[in-house]
Amino acid sequence: MSQQPATLFDKVWDAHVVRKIEDGPDVFFIDRHFIHEVTSPVAFLGLENRKLQVMFPNKTFATADHNTPTINQHLPVQDPLSANQLKALETNSAKYGISHWGLGNPKNGIVHVVGPENGITLPGMTIVCGDSHTSTHGAFGAIAFGIGTSEVEMVLSSQCIMQPKPKKMLINVDGKIGKGVTPKDVVLYIIAQLTAAGATGYFIEYAGQVFREMSMEGRMTVCNMSIEMGARGGMIAPDETTFAYIKGREKAPQGEAWDTALAYWKTLKTDEGAAFDVVYNYDAADIEPQITYGTNPGMGIGISQRIPTAEVVGGSKASYEKSLEYMGFHENDAMIGKKIDYVFIGSCTNGRIEDFRAFASIVKGRKKADNVTAWIVPGSHIVEAQIREEGIYDILTEAGFQLRQPGCSACLAMNDDKIPAGKYAVSTSNRNFEGRQGPGARTLLASPLVAAAAAVTGVVTDPRDLIA
Amino acid sequence: MAYDKFTVLTSTAVPLPIENVDTDQIIPARFLKATERKGFGDNLFRDWRYNNDNTPKQDFVLNNPIYSGKILVAGKNFGSGSSREHAAWAVYDYGFRCVVSSFFADIFKNNSLNIGILPVQVSPAFLDKIFRAVEADPKAEITVNLEQQSITIAATGESESFDINSYKKHNLMNGYDDIDYLQAMKDEIRVFADKSKY
Numbered sequence: 001m002s003q004q005p006a007t008l009f010d011k012v013w014d015a016h017v018v019r020k021i022e023d024g025p026d027v028f029f030i031d032r033h034f035i036h037e038v039t040s041p042v043a044f045l046g047l048e049n050r051k052l053q054v055m056f057p058n059k060t061f062a063t064a065d066h067n068t069p070t071i072n073q074h075l076p077v078q079d080p081l082s083a084n085q086l087k088a089l090e091t092n093s094a095k096y097g098i099s100h101w102g103l104g105n106p107k108n109g110i111v112h113v114v115g116p117e118n119g120i121t122l123p124g125m126t127i128v129c130g131d132s133h134t135s136t137h138g139a140f141g142a143i144a145f146g147i148g149t150s151e152v153e154m155v156l157s158s159q160c161i162m163q164p165k166p167k168k169m170l171i172n173v174d175g176k177i178g179k180g181v182t183p184k185d186v187v188l189y190i191i192a193q194l195t196a197a198g199a200t201g202y203f204i205e206y207a208g209q210v211f212r213e214m215s216m217e218g219r220m221t222v223c224n225m226s227i228e229m230g231a232r233g234g235m236i237a238p239d240e241t242t243f244a245y246i247k248g249r250e251k252a253p254q255g256e257a258w259d260t261a262l263a264y265w266k267t268l269k270t271d272e273g274a275a276f277d278v279v280y281n282y283d284a285a286d287i288e289p290q291i292t293y294g295t296n297p298g299m300g301i302g303i304s305q306r307i308p309t310a311e312v313v314g315g316s317k318a319s320y321e322k323s324l325e326y327m328g329f330h331e332n333d334a335m336i337g338k339k340i341d342y343v344f345i346g347s348c349t350n351g352r353i354e355d356f357r358a359f360a361s362i363v364k365g366r367k368k369a370d371n372v373t374a375w376i377v378p379g380s381h382i383v384e385a386q387i388r389e390e391g392i393y394d395i396l397t398e399a400g401f402q403l404r405q406p407g408c409s410a411c412l413a414m415n416d417d418k419i420p421a422g423k424y425a426v427s428t429s430n431r432n433f434e435g436r437q438g439p440g441a442r443t444l445l446a447s448p449l450v451a452a453a454a455a456v457t458g459v460v461t462d463p464r465d466l467i468a
Numbered sequence: 469m470a471y472d473k474f475t476v477l478t479s480t481a482v483p484l485p486i487e488n489v490d491t492d493q494i495i496p497a498r499f500l501k502a503t504e505r506k507g508f509g510d511n512l513f514r515d516w517r518y519n520n521d522n523t524p525k526q527d528f529v530l531n532n533p534i535y536s537g538k539i540l541v542a543g544k545n546f547g548s549g550s551s552r553e554h555a556a557w558a559v560y561d562y563g564f565r566c567v568v569s570s571f572f573a574d575i576f577k578n579n580s581l582n583i584g585i586l587p588v589q590v591s592p593a594f595l596d597k598i599f600r601a602v603e604a605d606p607k608a609e610i611t612v613n614l615e616q617q618s619i620t621i622a623a624t625g626e627s628e629s630f631d632i633n634s635y636k637k638h639n640l641m642n643g644y645d646d647i648d649y650l651q652a653m654k655d656e657i658r659v660f661a662d663k664s665k666y
Contacts (some may be wrong), residue, residue, distance in 0.1 A: 018653075018656060018657055018660045019653065021635050022634075023633050023634040023635065024633050024634060024635025025633070025635060025636075026634065027650070027653065027657075029657070029660055029664065031664065031665075031666040032666065038500050038501070038553065039550075039551070039553070041501075041502075041503035041504075042504065042553075043506045045503070045504060046647075047506070049649065052647075052651070055654070055657075056661065057612070059546065059666075065500065066497075079501075081501035081502070082501055084501070084503055085501055086501055088503045099655065116590075124665065124666075125666055130551060130552075130553075131551055132549065132551040132575060134551075146550075146554075146575055147578075148549060148551055148553035148556070148575060148577070148578060148579035148582060149579075150553060150582035150583060150645070150646070150647070151577065151578070151582065151646075153647060154646055154647055155562040155635075156652055157646075157647060157650070157651065158650035158651065158654060159657060159661060160650055162635075162645070162646045162649065162650070164633065166574075195543040196488055196548060197488070197544070197548065197571060197573070198546065199551055200545070200571070200572075200573060200574055200576065215557070228548075230545070230548065230573060230574070232574055232575070237544055261665075264665065267580075296488050296490065296548070311614035315487060316486075316487045316543065318485075318486075319486055319488065319543065320486040322486070366488075370486075372550045390495075406644050407548075412492075412497040412550075413497060413498065414498060414500065414501070421520070431490075431492070431549060431550075433490045433492040433493065433549060434492070434493060435492060435493070435496055435513065435515045436492050439496070439515055439520065440515075440520075
C-alpha cells in the first residue's frame with residue numbers, strides 16, 4: 001500500500017500525536033521545552049498548587065533573557081521585580097532538576113539564539129516556549145511555536161499540550177535576491193503582502209530557491225517572524241546547510257547517533273504532490289530593502305517607496321489613521337530621509353553573528369551620526385565572543401559605537417533599554433506595536449543593513465547607496 | 469488553574485472598535501514582572517487608559533462610566549503578537565468573561581479558553597450590529613449562550629451562532645481544564661515518550 005504524499009509539517013505533527021480527540025484538539029507531545037523568567041513563574045506556582053511534578057526535567061531548558069540588563073551583568077539586578085523573576089527561575093530550575101543558564105553563565109543569551117547554537121534544536125522536533133518567537137526553531141525543520149503560561153504548566157507536568165492541528169500554507173520565493181536585500185527584508189516583504197493577520201490559523205512551510213540558498217541564521221530570521229503574519233509557526237525542510245550547521249554542536253548527536261539521526265532527518269521534506277490549504281508564490285526580484293512605517297509588522301514597504309494611503313491599504317480607515325498619527329507620519333511621505341534618534345541591533349530576530357557582520361560591513365570606515373543613540377546587543381555570550389574574535393568589536397568602537405551584553409533588551413523594553421516617548425528607532429527586532437520599545441516609542445523595523453545605514457547617516461537611508 | 473463554569477452570560481458590553489489590538493496594548497511588557505497571577509486588571513490597556521502621570525485618559529472607553537459589563541467587543545484580529553497569557557489574565561482580572569470580535573489571534577484565543585474566558589468570533593456584519601446597538605444604547609444587553617453557541621443582541625433580538633469545538637465547550641461548561649485531562653492520561657504519555665526519538 002502506497003502512502004499518501006505528506007507535507008513536512010504533516011510528517012512531524014503526526015509523529016507527535018499521542019491521542020486524537022474527536023471534535024477537539026490533539027494531545028501533542030513536546031520534545032523540547034524552553035523556559036525563561038517571565039512566563040514560567042506562574043506555571044511553577046500552578047504545579048505547586050496542584051502538587052504536580054515535572055514529568056521529564058531533561059526535556060526542558062531554562063535561560064534568562066527577557067528582563068536582564070545589558071550592562072553591568074556582574075552586578076546585582078537593580079529592579080527588584082526583575083531580580084525576583086530571575087531568582088524564581090533559578091530556584092524553580094534547581095528544585096525540579098532543569099538545566100538553567102542564568103545571568104553570568106557563559107551559555108546565557110536569548111532563548112531562541114542559545115537553543116540552536118548549542119545543538120538543542122534539531123530537525124523533526126516539536127519545540128515550545130512561553131514566547132511567540134519560538135517559531136524561530138522552525139528553520140531546522142522542527143515544529144516550533146509559542147504557548148501561554150497554562151500550556152507551560154501542561155508541558156512541565158505532562159510533556160504534552162492540547163492543540164488543534166493548524167491548516168497548511170506554502171510560501172515559495174524563487175529567484176535571486178538583490179544587493180542589500182537580507183532575510184529580514186524577505187520576511188518583512190512577505191508580511192506586508194499577507195498582512196499581520198494573513199496567516200492566522202496556518203502553519204507555514206517556506207520553500208523555493210531563496211530559502212534553499214539562505215544560511216541557517218537567515219532561515220531563523222525568516223521563521224522567527226512567522227508569528228507576525230499570525231501564523232503559529234513556519235518551517236523549512238532540513239538540508240545539507242542544516243546538517244552542516246548542527247554537526248559538532250555540544251548537544252547535537254555524535255557518532256552512531258548522528259548517522260541514525262541524519263538518515264531520519266533526510267526524510268523530512270514535503271513529498272511531491274502533497275497538498276497545502278493555500279499557496280503563495282513570490283519573486284525575489286520584487287523585494288528591495290524593507291522598512292515599516294506603522295504600528296504592526298504588516299505595515300511595511302520598500303525603502304524607496306512612499307507611505308500608502310488608507311484607500312490603497314484597505315481595512316479600517318480609523319485604525320490606519322490612528323497608527324500614522326502615533327508614528328507622526330502622513331500618507332505619501334517618503335521614508336528615505338526621515339530623521340531618526342535611536343538604532344537597535346539585536347533580538348531573537350537579528351542578534352546572531354551574521355547580523356553583526358552585516359551591520360559592520362556598512363559601519364566600517366564611517367562614524368556614528370551625532371544625533372543617533374545606538375544599542376548594539378548580541379543575542380548570546382557566544383555571539384558576543386564571536387564579535388570580538390572577528391574584529392567586529394574594533395570596527396564598532398572606531399566608529400563610535402558601544403557593545404552591550406546579551407539579552408532581549410529594547411525589543412520589548414522590559415529592562416532599562418527603553419526608547420523615549422516620541423523618539424524614532426530603526427530596529428532590527430520583530431514588532432513595531434505602540435509602546436513596544438518603551439511608552440510612546442516609534443519603531444521602524446528593518447534589517448541590520450538598513451539599521452547600519454541609519455546609524456551612520458542619522459536618517460533613513462537606502463543601504464544600497466552605501467554598499468561598494 | 470480552575471475557573472468558574474461558563475453557561476449563559478447576559479451583560480452590557482464595552483466597545484473597543486479598533487483593529488489589530490495586540491497584546492502589548494492589552495498589557496505592556498513592563499507590567500509582566502509579577503511571579504503570581506494577580507492584579508493584572510489594573511494595567512489592562514495601560515497606555516491607552518492612563519497618561520504618563522497616571523491620570524486617566526478621559527477619551528478611553530474604560531474610563532467612560534457609561535460603559536461597563538462582562539463582555540468586551542473589539543475590532544478584528546484581537547490579541548495579536550506576544551504569547552503572554554498575562555494579556556488574558558488582565559482581561560479576566562478586570563472582570564471580562566467574554567471577548568467578541570470578528571477575528572482572533574490564535575495564541576490569545578487558546579490562552580483565553582485555558583483560563584475560562586470565552587472568545588466569540590462573529591461575522592464582520594454582526595460585529596457592526598453589536599457596535600451600533602451599544603453606541604445607540606450603552607445599556608444594551610448582549611446574551612452569550614455557550615450551550616446553544618449563540619450570541620444575541622437583546623434589544624433587537626438579532627442573533628448569530630458561533631463555533632467552538634465540543635471538547636473546549638465541555639471544559640468551559642464544567643470548569644475543567646486541559647491539565648486535568650492530561651493528568652488522567654499520563655500512563656499513555658509515558659508509553660509514547662519511551663518511543664520518542666529525542
